Amino acid sequence: MRILVCIKRVPAPGARMVLTEDEQAIDTKLLSFAISPHEECAVEEAVKIAETHDGRVTVLTLGPPEAEEQLRSALAVGAHEAVLIPTDGSDWDPMSTASAITSAVESLESHGPFDLILFGNESADSGGYQVGIRVARALGRPVVSGIKGIDVEGDGVRLRRETAVGSEIYSIPLPAVIGVKEGINLPRYPTLKGRLNAKKVEVQRIEEERVESGQRMVRLVTPPQDVSATTILDDATAVVDLLEELQVVKS
Amino acid sequence: MILTLVTHDRGIIEETAFQALTFARSLSEDLGVPHHAAWIGDFEVDDRLADFGVSTIHQIGHDGLDDYSAAAWGSAVAQLTDSISPTAVVAVGSDGGNEVMSNVGALTGLPMVANVREVTTGDSWTIVRTRWGGSLLEETSLDAPIKLLTVTEHAVEAAPAETGATVETVAFSPDLSEGDLVTQVVDRVVTSGGITLTTAPVVVSGGRGVGSPDGFAPLEELAGLLGGVVGCSRVVTNNGWRPHSDQVGQTGTVVAPDVYIACGISGAIQHWVGMMASKTIIAINTDAEAPMVTKADYAVVGDLGEVVPAIVEELKSRQSTR
Ligand SMILES: Cc1cc2nc3c(=O)[nH]c(=O)nc-3n(C[C@H](O)[C@H](O)[C@H](O)COP(=O)(O)OP(=O)(O)OC[C@H]3O[C@@H](n4cnc5c(N)ncnc54)[C@H](O)[C@@H]3O)c2cc1C
Ligand SMILES: Nc1ncnc2c1ncn2[C@@H]1O[C@H](COP(=O)(O)O)[C@@H](O)[C@H]1O
Numbered sequence: 001m002r003i004l005v006c007i008k009r010v011p012a013p014g015a016r017m018v019l020t021e022d023e024q025a026i027d028t029k030l031l032s033f034a035i036s037p038h039e040e041c042a043v044e045e046a047v048k049i050a051e052t053h054d055g056r057v058t059v060l061t062l063g064p065p066e067a068e069e070q071l072r073s074a075l076a077v078g079a080h081e082a083v084l085i086p087t088d089g090s091d092w093d094p095m096s097t098a099s100a101i102t103s104a105v106e107s108l109e110s111h112g113p114f115d116l117i118l119f120g121n122e123s124a125d126s127g128g129y130q131v132g133i134r135v136a137r138a139l140g141r142p143v144v145s146g147i148k149g150i151d152v153e154g155d156g157v158r159l160r161r162e163t164a165v166g167s168e169i170y171s172i173p174l175p176a177v178i179g180v181k182e183g184i185n186l187p188r189y190p191t192l193k194g195r196l197n198a199k200k201v202e203v204q205r206i207e208e209e210r211v212e213s214g215q216r217m218v219r220l221v222t223p224p225q226d227v228s229a230t231t232i233l234d235d236a237t238a239v240v241d242l243l244e245e246l247q248v249v250k251s
Numbered sequence: 252m253i254l255t256l257v258t259h260d261r262g263i264i265e266e267t268a269f270q271a272l273t274f275a276r277s278l279s280e281d282l283g284v285p286h287h288a289a290w291i292g293d294f295e296v297d298d299r300l301a302d303f304g305v306s307t308i309h310q311i312g313h314d315g316l317d318d319y320s321a322a323a324w325g326s327a328v329a330q331l332t333d334s335i336s337p338t339a340v341v342a343v344g345s346d347g348g349n350e351v352m353s354n355v356g357a358l359t360g361l362p363m364v365a366n367v368r369e370v371t372t373g374d375s376w377t378i379v380r381t382r383w384g385g386s387l388l389e390e391t392s393l394d395a396p397i398k399l400l401t402v403t404e405h406a407v408e409a410a411p412a413e414t415g416a417t418v419e420t421v422a423f424s425p426d427l428s429e430g431d432l433v434t435q436v437v438d439r440v441v442t443s444g445g446i447t448l449t450t451a452p453v454v455v456s457g458g459r460g461v462g463s464p465d466g467f468a469p470l471e472e473l474a475g476l477l478g479g480v481v482g483c484s485r486v487v488t489n490n491g492w493r494p495h496s497d498q499v500g501q502t503g504t505v506v507a508p509d510v511y512i513a514c515g516i517s518g519a520i521q522h523w524v525g526m527m528a529s530k531t532i533i534a535i536n537t538d539a540e541a542p543m544v545t546k547a548d549y550a551v552v553g554d555l556g557e558v559v560p561a562i563v564e565e566l567k568s569r570q571s572t573r
Contacts, residue, residue: 015542130353137357169438182502183495214395215362221388236561
């Protein structure tokens with residue numbers, strides 16, 4: 001079983017979004033970086049499937065050279081190989097991202113297709129909800145998004161997706177593409193041994209051209225903030241008075 | 252014309268799809284072009300579409316469209332788009348809307364702008380869209396022969412208007428491949444009855460400050476007394492204290508209850524976007540400077556381990572003296 005997971009490096013902002021002066025990015029001087037949460041779970045799921053199905057996991061990212069940090073985080077929790085499609089760090093729109101990933105996958109598949117390609121349901125920062133679907137369509141493979149359960153069954157996978165009242169089940173043949181949601185599992189923490197192993201892996205680089213799509217980010221804008229004052233309540237009595245006033249106490 | 256894809260679950264329209272219809276109607280009025288709707292499957296078309304200025308409904312029929320498949324829906328809409336060349340195709344930015352429109356984008360080779368809040372038309376369109384689950388906005392320019400977009404849920408209010416116009420229904424039969432139909436729903440499991448995070452009038456939510464899985468017992472009790480449910484932050488789910496289905500925020504559930512009580516939650520922006528639409532927000536936190544405290548409507552600065560049980564006791568004693 002060969003599995004590919006596509007991950008994106010994103011900043012981990014705290015309570016406020018502060019932009020750079022040119023409004024092209026979040027100011028990351030004081031921030032650390034992470035893998036988007038849905039994708040962190042996709043990596044964990046791939047590693048788990050690989051453990052029970054004698055598999056190998058490759059992680060791939062399109063991003064600045066610093067994104068090697070996120071590839072190594074994935075290697076430290078059990079991925080085996082890593083691929084970087086280097087950029088100058090600017091924001092790539094979903095179509096150009098998908099086209100570069102598709103082309104990289106084609107060159108990685110010279111010895112046969114990945115059985116599974118996992119994506120996050122949506123990237124944490126830009127949230128276009130589409131890179132995985134575009135890659136799947138370009139490769140001519142089935143794709144389902146929003147998945148919170150994967151069971152490998154013979155030549156296919158059984159997938160579970162949550163709805164407002166329960167879940168929907170899909171059953172699709174391999175090779176397939178899946179968009180994963182946080183909650184599908186609880187990602188493990190890296191071990192010291194995992195971290196040391198991760199350092200030894202050589203990250204493969206694949207250069208791709210950025211295609212023009214007609215969509216281009218002009219600038220980022222912080223939404224207006226609600227700055228109403230907070231009323232301080234002194235004790236439990238004051239809280240219960242308020243709850244009664246708001247008419248939410250069951251009689 | 253502007254074409255709205257009306258997303259529905261076996262004939263029942265998704266409530267937020269009316270917001271997309273409202274958005275598309277004003278777009279069609281701005282441009283002075285007709286508003287058409289695409290309706291997928293052999294289900295009875297909802298009369299309410301006429302209230303959104305829709306003059307023509309394209310009813311897309313095929314044997315394989317009696318249950319949902321994003322790929323099949325996407326192929327069908329892509330073929331309709333090729334055949335009628337709308338100015339723009341609009342759907343709601345729900346899981347389903349985004350997924351189908353992404354398929355349309357992939358098949359037509361057109362860009363698809365997800366979660367749009369505002370559009371300024373012109374030679375190229377200037378679009379304001381949601382990033383980071385709503386904590387940041389992006390201005391983007393879109394230059395494409397046919398514009399594909401989804402509308403951020405709850406960014407506009409659904410506004411039906413009586414038009415009295417007659418709606419014409421025309422049939423459209425797409426060619427769907429084997430590949431389009433393999434991703435169809437094969438089974439459904441109904442698990443929940445009763446109130447859930449999204450429907451509860453009160454959410455009592457706990458963060459790292461709760462300290463342990465057992466620490467949630469008083470929060471459960473408080474939620475019970477208020478007819479609500481318990482929610483939590485991502486730190487809590489990451490620690491394995493609560494299931495992910497309880498998580499509120501960007502990568503969890505978005506809630507908008509009458510009252511949201513945040514206990515020991517700092518108020519990181521990814522949590523905040525998941526509950527900022529709550530009518531009243533009450534924070535309980537030891538840190539008076541925590542963003543949750545400064546942004547809340549009301550706050551108790553104190554140890555939740557003392558404050559929450561005290562609220563529970565006070566509620567119970569008032570109940571027993573009533
Ligand atoms: C892409 C992305 C997506 C994310 N999505 C989500 C999401 O969906 N939901 C989410 O919640 N987070 C999300 N996060 C994580 C988020 O950034 C924060 O890390 C998280 O919300 C913090 O959880 P917390 O408030 O429980 O913990 P902390 O930030 O550690 O805050 C704990 C708070 O408890 C208070 N406290 C401590 N002890 C007590 C006590 N005894 N009594 C009262 N108060 C006490 C402290 O003063 C502090 O304010 C996301 C992050 C990223 C990068
Ligand atoms: N720059 C990138 N590098 C690798 N994978 C990406 C990148 N951007 C998006 N993806 C993948 O595509 C998914 C959907 O992204 P999006 O369409 O931006 O919401 C993400 O969850 C990732 O798995």
